[in-house]
Amino acid sequence: MIQIDNLYKEFKLSKQQRKETPGNPDVAVAVNKISLECVPGRIFSLLGPNGAGKTTTLRMISTILKPSSGNITVAGHSVTTDPQKVRASIGFLTGSTGLYDRLTPDEVIEYFADLNDVPKTEMTERRDYYYDLLDMHDFKKKRIGQLSTGMKQKVSITRTMIHDPQVVIFDEPTSGLDVITAENIIKLIRDCKTQNKTVIFSSHIMSEVDLLCDDLAIINKGNIIFSGTMEDFRARLNGKSLTQEFIDIVNEHKS
Numbered sequence: 001m002i003q004i005d006n007l008y009k010e011f012k013l014s015k016q017q018r019k020e021t022p023g024n025p026d027v028a029v030a031v032n033k034i035s036l037e038c039v040p041g042r043i044f045s046l047l048g049p050n051g052a053g054k055t056t057t058l059r060m061i062s063t064i065l066k067p068s069s070g071n072i073t074v075a076g077h078s079v080t081t082d083p084q085k086v087r088a089s090i091g092f093l094t095g096s097t098g099l100y101d102r103l104t105p106d107e108v109i110e111y112f113a114d115l116n117d118v119p120k121t122e123m124t125e126r127r128d129y130y131y132d133l134l135d136m137h138d139f140k141k142k143r144i145g146q147l148s149t150g151m152k153q154k155v156s157i158t159r160t161m162i163h164d165p166q167v168v169i170f171d172e173p174t175s176g177l178d179v180i181t182a183e184n185i186i187k188l189i190r191d192c193k194t195q196n197k198t199v200i201f202s203s204h205i206m207s208e209v210d211l212l213c214d215d216l217a218i219i220n221k222g223n224i225i226f227s228g229t230m231e232d233f234r235a236r237l238n239g240k241s242l243t244q245e246f247i248d249i250v251n252e253h254k255s
Helices: 014-020 053-060 083-089 105-115 120-134 151-162 179-194 206-212 232-236 243-253
Strands: 001-014 027-038 043-047 071-075 090-093 165-169 198-202 215-220 223-229
Touching: 001 053, 027 043, 027 053, 027 198, 027 215, 027 223, 043 053, 043 179, 043 206, 053 071, 053 198, 083 090, 090 151, 105 120, 105 151, 105 206, 120 151, 120 179, 151 179, 165 179, 179 198, 179 206, 198 206, 206 243, 215 232, 215 243, 223 232, 223 243, 232 243
Parallel strands: 043 198, 043 215, 090 165, 165 198
Antiparallel strands: 001 027, 001 071, 215 223
């Protein structure tokens, strides 16, 4: 489970940034006292336009950023007082793979399995499962620097899941992937739900949100402007598309 309570994050502005910001504030508020709950066995989608605070929130959940105030509890551990146990409990797939070009997929996966104390037999079984799912066998011995963007994303996905995390954050998981592989990622996310994992799924592709999402929240300018079940969201449509309803909700809260 992920429990977010009164979460707030601000960033100090440089002198130049203050000059360029109306009112010359000392800080910019990225996330403004939000509260959310993500439960096991359901897929939670966090949506928002660029600059809304979505990525900042995901980075705080994963302990990459520290909250200015408020708290996040992940699998029973606080991100502020027990970040190491939080990191051991999560898998975080971002749009940036951050892979070392001179290593092979095999070496990357084995390294991250070792970091998380995954027994050799379990590592091999999980690695082979994801290699089959993502069709990775042909390039598992090639250096990362020789791989395409889509191939690198597949390695990143396997790295994310190799320690069988209780909580998984998928941030734009199908980015750069071909249609067949993207469909396999959809299957993977569904498998996480079946395995009773806690899943946060973020995407700009509303058809994916519609296909996968159980609960969702929309964030804009650091504030939650909609929170509810997917059924709640669909009930608002009145013949509109999901994308149009998302745009309408954001536009309603522009001021």
